[in-house]
Amino acid sequence: MTSAASSVTSAGRGGGRRLVDRVARVRELGIVVALGALFAVTGAANPSFLSYGSLRDILLNSAIVALLAVGQTLVVITRNVDLSVSSVVGLSAFGGALILADHPGVPVPLVIAGCVALGAACGAVNGLLVGAARVPALVATLGTLYAFRGVDYAWAGGRQVNAADMPEGFLALGTRSVLGVPLPALVALAVLLTVGWMLRNLRSGRELYAIGSSPEAAVLAGIRVRRRVLTAFVANGALAGLAGVMWAARFGTVDATVATGKELDVIAAVVVGGVAIFGGSGTVYGAALGAVLLASITSALAVLRVDALAQTAINGALLLAAIVLDRLLALRVAAALRRRRSP
Amino acid sequence: MTTRTPWRPVALLAGLVLLTSACGGTTKSDVQQQQSSAPAGSASSAASSAAADPNAPLKQGLKIAFLPKQVNNPYFTIADKGGVDAAGEFGGEGKEVGPSDASASSQVSYINTLIQQKQDAIVISANDPNAVVPALKQARAAGIKVVSYDSDTAPEGRDIFVNQASAEDLGRTEVQLLAKQLGNKGKIAILSATPNATNQNTWIEFMKDELSKPEYKDMELVKVAYGNDDDQKSFTETQGLLRSYPDLAGIISPTTVGIAAAARYLSDSPYKGKVKLTGLGTPNQLRKFVKDGTIEAFELWNPADLGYLASYAAAALASGQTTGAEGETFKAGKLGTYTVGAKGEVLLGKPTVFDKSNIDDFDF
Numbered sequence: 001m002t003s004a005a006s007s008v009t010s011a012g013r014g015g016g017r018r019l020v021d022r023v024a025r026v027r028e029l030g031i032v033v034a035l036g037a038l039f040a041v042t043g044a045a046n047p048s049f050l051s052y053g054s055l056r057d058i059l060l061n062s063a064i065v066a067l068l069a070v071g072q073t074l075v076v077i078t079r080n081v082d083l084s085v086s087s088v089v090g091l092s093a094f095g096g097a098l099i100l101a102d103h104p105g106v107p108v109p110l111v112i113a114g115c116v117a118l119g120a121a122c123g124a125v126n127g128l129l130v131g132a133a134r135v136p137a138l139v140a141t142l143g144t145l146y147a148f149r150g151v152d153y154a155w156a157g158g159r160q161v162n163a164a165d166m167p168e169g170f171l172a173l174g175t176r177s178v179l180g181v182p183l184p185a186l187v188a189l190a191v192l193l194t195v196g197w198m199l200r201n202l203r204s205g206r207e208l209y210a211i212g213s214s215p216e217a218a219v220l221a222g223i224r225v226r227r228r229v230l231t232a233f234v235a236n237g238a239l240a241g242l243a244g245v246m247w248a249a250r251f252g253t254v255d256a257t258v259a260t261g262k263e264l265d266v267i268a269a270v271v272v273g274g275v276a277i278f279g280g281s282g283t284v285y286g287a288a289l290g291a292v293l294l295a296s297i298t299s300a301l302a303v304l305r306v307d308a309l310a311q312t313a314i315n316g317a318l319l320l321a322a323i324v325l326d327r328l329l330a331l332r333v334a335a336a337l338r339r340r341r342s343p
Numbered sequence: 344m345t346t347r348t349p350w351r352p353v354a355l356l357a358g359l360v361l362l363t364s365a366c367g368g369t370t371k372s373d374v375q376q377q378q379s380s381a382p383a384g385s386a387s388s389a390a391s392s393a394a395a396d397p398n399a400p401l402k403q404g405l406k407i408a409f410l411p412k413q414v415n416n417p418y419f420t421i422a423d424k425g426g427v428d429a430a431g432e433f434g435g436e437g438k439e440v441g442p443s444d445a446s447a448s449s450q451v452s453y454i455n456t457l458i459q460q461k462q463d464a465i466v467i468s469a470n471d472p473n474a475v476v477p478a479l480k481q482a483r484a485a486g487i488k489v490v491s492y493d494s495d496t497a498p499e500g501r502d503i504f505v506n507q508a509s510a511e512d513l514g515r516t517e518v519q520l521l522a523k524q525l526g527n528k529g530k531i532a533i534l535s536a537t538p539n540a541t542n543q544n545t546w547i548e549f550m551k552d553e554l555s556k557p558e559y560k561d562m563e564l565v566k567v568a569y570g571n572d573d574d575q576k577s578f579t580e581t582q583g584l585l586r587s588y589p590d591l592a593g594i595i596s597p598t599t600v601g602i603a604a605a606a607r608y609l610s611d612s613p614y615k616g617k618v619k620l621t622g623l624g625t626p627n628q629l630r631k632f633v634k635d636g637t638i639e640a641f642e643l644w645n646p647a648d649l650g651y652l653a654s655y656a657a658a659a660l661a662s663g664q665t666t667g668a669e670g671e672t673f674k675a676g677k678l679g680t681y682t683v684g685a686k687g688e689v690l691l692g693k694p695t696v697f698d699k700s701n702i703d704d705f706d707f
Contacts (some may be wrong), residue, residue: 050431053613055416057582061575153443158420163607164631175611251574252602253628256415258574298576308569309538 001326028064030326031273031289035296038123038318042300049303060175062295063184064089064243064250066263069237069269070188071286074232076270077199079212079279080130080137082233085240085266087148088122089259092244094156097254101165104195108170116241121147123237127230145263149256156256163252174249184246188288191239196284208232272322274330293322395664397692402662405435407654409456410467412494413445418599418625418646419468421707422493425647426466429654434675435463437654447471448525454478458485458662464657467501468493472541476500489658490651494542494568502660502667503687505653507644508694510542513597514549517622518559521593522620524639530591532584534605534622536572537597546597565591570601577604585614596622602641626697626705631667633702640698647707649691652678656689691693 068085075082090178092115099111101117122144129140163171176183199205211218211225218225273290275282297318301311409426411419423439430437440457442449447470457465458481465487469475470493479489479500489501498504521531533550535543547567554564565588570577577600585591596602602624609615609632616636624641632638652675659665659673667687674680681689697705 046587048589051506051586052587054582057579061579061582064575143461150443153415156415158415158419160628162628162630163603164627164634247574251578251604251609252607252631253574253600255417262575295579298579298668299586301585302568303586305566305587 028283028286029287030287030329031293031322032211032330034322034325035289035293037188038293038296038300042304045301046115049300052180054299054303055178056177056192057298058292059185060182060250061299062292063182063188064246065265065295066271066288066291067188067191067239067243067246068095068262068266069273069291070192070284071236072266072270073273073282073284073287074195074199074208075137075236075276075277076267076275077208077212077279077282078229078232079215080232081141081267082089082123082126082137082236083141083263083267084122084126084144084148085236085243086259086262087117087145087152088237088240089244089247089262090256091122091148091152091155092116092119092241093248093254094152094161094244094256095256096245097161097166098159099156100167100170100248101161103132108167108173111170112242112245115245116238119241119244120234120238123234123240124230126237127233130233131226131229149260153258158251158256160255163249166248166252170249171252172249174246174251184250187242187246191242192284192288194234199284204231212276212281214280235339265294266291268319272319272326274326291341294319395666397664397666397672397674399663401433401435401658401664402463403434405430405433405463405658405661406461407435407437407464407466407651407657407661408460408462409437409439409441409650410453410457411439411441412452412468412470413449414439414441415443415445416445419493421625422468422646422650422653425650426654427650428647429651429676430658433655433658435654435658438463445470446475447474450475451478454482458487461485462487463661464488464490464493465652466490466657467496468690469496469500470494472497472500488657490653490657490660492649493658496620498686501687503656503665503683503689504647505656505689505691507646507649507691509690510545511549512693513623513642514546515553516696517546517595518550518553520640520642521595521619521621522559522562522695523622525562525593527559529564530563530588530590531593531595532565532588532591533567534577534580534584534596534598534601535567535569536595536601538569540572540598543597550597569605570596570598572598572600574600574604577601578608581605581608585612585618591618593619593621595685596620596624598622599624599628599643600636603628606637610635610637614634623694625707627707629697630702633697633699640696642694642696644691644694645705647705648678652681652689656681 021335049052072082088175095118096115099106126141126144129135130137173183178186207223207228210223211228215225247258269290271277272286272293273286297315301314306314347511407430409423411423423664427437440453450470455478465482469491475501476488476497479496483489490503490505491501492505495504496633533547535547547565554562566584568580568584570580594605596605602622605620609618620638621641623643625643629638629641656676662672665683667669667683669683669685671683672680683689
């Protein structure tokens with residue numbers, strides 16, 4: 001788990017870091033290989049899977065989960081987890097849709113900003129529970145998973161907002177393409193690159209890894225752990241808020257049950273993407289690729305006319321296969337590195 | 344917990360009585376017999392001996408509780424509002440209670456609470472036809488009338504089932520609706536809810552039966568896909584259908600979540616207007632897609648009328664207008680007079696077809 005981090009401390013400066021980078025890159029390579037294999041097999045069986053329209057659909061399908069996976073990675077790296085993301089998405093989607101439906105005069109950018117702020121506030125609740133009150137993240141966010149959904153239920157009171165109630169311009173955001181790439185995917189990509197850069201190059205980003213590798217050591221090293229953990233949760237909440245608006249724009253039908261159960265998809269994407277569930281290693285690129293892989297598997301099964309009743313089981317089996325493949329590659333590289341280092 | 348204890352012996356006894364009377368087998372006539380005999384077997388049932396009098400006035404101040412599959416579901420919000428409005432019309436008092444998740448066991452504790460509150464009638468849409476029966480038997484033993492609507496319980500759990508539309512009507516008319524748009528030929532697919540959804544599976548059986556008729560010989564059902572009543576999954580399944588069957592001509596989606604997700608996908612794709620979509624949906628949800636040409640026509644019963652009728656059925660039972668036996672009639676306000684059919688079923692009517700010309704007349 002912590003091989004990447006421990007090699008930072010054991011290996012020297014320049015050369016060691018390059019080595020770590022290479023390992024990190026190979027970690028994602030495993031998923032890329034799995035993704036390539038999936039596309040090759042499915043494309044051979046049904047070439048239309050590789051058509052522009054189909055690829056566009058897959059990007060569209062994975063955008064929201066990818067965005068959530070990026071946020072979740074921030075939290076998981078610090079050896080925490082946020083189970084409440086699906087409820088935050090639901091709350092944000094309903095809140096945004098309701099305002100757009102009932103107050104058509106409110107400008108769309110303001111609504112989006114409001115939803116992001118709402119998500120960040122939810123994230124702050126999680127962050128305070130985990131960081132300040134020292135409640136284990138699993139328990140705290142399980143609690144807020146229900147609490148936020150409960151607020152959503154109470155707020156909605158059985159109401160549903162439909163596509164016809166929301167402005168056309170807003171709905172178009174969910175499906176419009178810029179230069180052939182769907183807008184939600186572009187948003188996810190922009191977030192991905194920004195967060196990826198920050199995690200890699202900023203001190204605050206590196207400190208998240210340090211906290212996840214060894215919280216005690218991080219405290220001794222003078223890292224303000226609570227504050228960093230709180231920041232990670234707030235950022236994750238804000239991204240969940242953004243994902244909520246994207247959900248509303250994309251599906252157009254919003255009630256209080258939006259995104260129920262999606263937290264598991266997100267965590268699966270993060271884990272498939274090679275982010276260690278016990279913190280300290282992994283990248284947002286891997287997590288985003290994990291989301292794309294999950295969406296591709298679902299699409300591929302639908303395209304390959306796999307029996308509907310078997311789909312869930314096959315989905316799970318393919319997921320395991322992808323993880324095993326990734327793990328084998330990682331072990332192999334680690335062994336190769338050891339051999340090279342030993343003489 | 345302590346308030347519940349006094350009821351236990353009574354309930355247990357009543358349950359045993361019912362159990363023994365239910366042991367004789369379950370042919371249709373037996374079911375009928377049980378229904379009329381069940382209330383009489385209970386100790387505290389007040390109106391049990393009275394024969395049905397279709398002209399009996401509705402009692403004032405009846406307390407009627409609506410227990411949907413889940414609260415927060417817009418469909419049930421509308422249906423239960425219809426029911427509560429009806430209760431207001433006949434001087435009763437209606438309220439909606441229920442769980443926020445639609446799991447099999449979640450309704451039982453609500454039924455227990457309603458028994459303690461001494462409601463006059465419970466109107467329930469069962470999440471599971473069997474899981475709620477023991478609790479409903481307790482309720483009936485305590486003199487509470489039980490009406491199921493939307494989704495039936497096992498017959499021994501209720502007095503009357505208000506059926507929104509017969510499964511046969513729904514299955515066949517959806518095929519007819521699509522066939523009319525396609526000129527009776529082409530490949531079609533079904534986008535359903537979950538693979539084990541009872542309602543949808545029954546409808547799909549009737550769709551298949553309708554498709555086997557000679558006039559549909561040029562129509563072929565190529566696939567039944569399952570969107571699990573999840574937006575994202577329904578979306579992906581629609582995409583999958585169009586990718587794997589490029590010459591697909593039409594889709595039937597007998598679930599409100601599925602049809603909305605499919606419409607949303609089609610409206611933004613090159614297939615818009617070319618691949619026909621129909622099924623069950625609500626006018627508010629699909630208005631945009633009917634107006635932009637993605638959907639020509641779809642159908643549904645009026646959920647508000649369903650709740651309204653169930654409310655009147657409950658009041659009629661509690662006032663002795665009917666006992667729930669076949670052939671008896673009762674009045675349901677603005678909807679007119681209804682007759683109880685076999686197995687205590689009351690049919691709301693044929694589903695309403697919505698298209699460009701009439702969709703603006705409906706708001707639900």
